[in-house]
Amino acid sequence: MEHGLSCPDNEERKEMAENSREERRQAVIEVLNEARKMELHAIVQYMNQHYGLDDMDYGELAGKIKLIAIDEMKHAEDFAERIKELGGEPTTDRAAEVVPGQAVEKIFKFDSGLEDDTIDRYSKFEAVCRENGDTITAKLFERIIDEEQIHLNYFDDIDDHIEKLGKNFLARKAGTPSDTGLTILGFVAQQGGE
Numbered sequence: 001m002e003h004g005l006s007c008p009d010n011e012e013r014k015e016m017a018e019n020s021r022e023e024r025r026q027a028v029i030e031v032l033n034e035a036r037k038m039e040l041h042a043i044v045q046y047m048n049q050h051y052g053l054d055d056m057d058y059g060e061l062a063g064k065i066k067l068i069a070i071d072e073m074k075h076a077e078d079f080a081e082r083i084k085e086l087g088g089e090p091t092t093d094r095a096a097e098v099v100p101g102q103a104v105e106k107i108f109k110f111d112s113g114l115e116d117d118t119i120d121r122y123s124k125f126e127a128v129c130r131e132n133g134d135t136i137t138a139k140l141f142e143r144i145i146d147e148e149q150i151h152l153n154y155f156d157d158i159d160d161h162i163e164k165l166g167k168n169f170l171a172r173k174a175g176t177p178s179d180t181g182l183t184i185l186g187f188v189a190q191q192g193g194e
């Protein structure tokens with residue numbers, strides 16, 4: 001009786017709820033795409049280092065970075081799948097330009113910095129997901145942060161060895177095999193081809 005607006009009020013409220021749900025979804029898609037850009041950058045950067053190190057004959061170091069690049073590919077796919085589930089479009093952009101042809105002494109410090117920055121940013125992205133009520137995406141970030149931490153530890157460890165032992169350490173890695181111990185089944189191999 002007061003103003004007879006109870007019905008539109010309810011609809012308005014429903015619309016507001018819908019809008020805010022849409023905004024929350026967009027906020028999560030946005031951080032997922034930011035993270036995907038970082039993964040796409042890391043993949044190409046690490047691939048460049050992988051064949052660079054292989055060419056310099058540091059096989060073992062090359063093989064490890066190849067495996068890490070594959071981890072980053074999985075992360076890029078995980079983010080894309082979640083973006084699709086939320087109705088968004090996964091980006092194909094890279095977060096930064098790739099630095100080609102780095103010296104062995106530079107690579108591990110560089111990568112350690114990259115992983116450190118990634119962990120920092122993904123922690124913020126995880127918080128954005130929680131603020132927007134998306135626990136599933138927050139957990140995805142949590143799992144991937146753990147994996148980036150393993151990358152960071154490896155890069156830090158090698159960088160430390162290079163700093164402390166320099167040429168002696170590198171001499172021990174020279175001529176080592178780049179075999180990753182993994183048979184990565186691509187499409188052709190899965191079809192029984194060679």
Ligand SMILES: [Fe+2]
Nearest residue numbers: 039071072075
């Ligand atoms: Fe990653």
Ligand SMILES: [Fe+2]
Nearest residue numbers: 115147148151
């Ligand atoms: Fe990583």
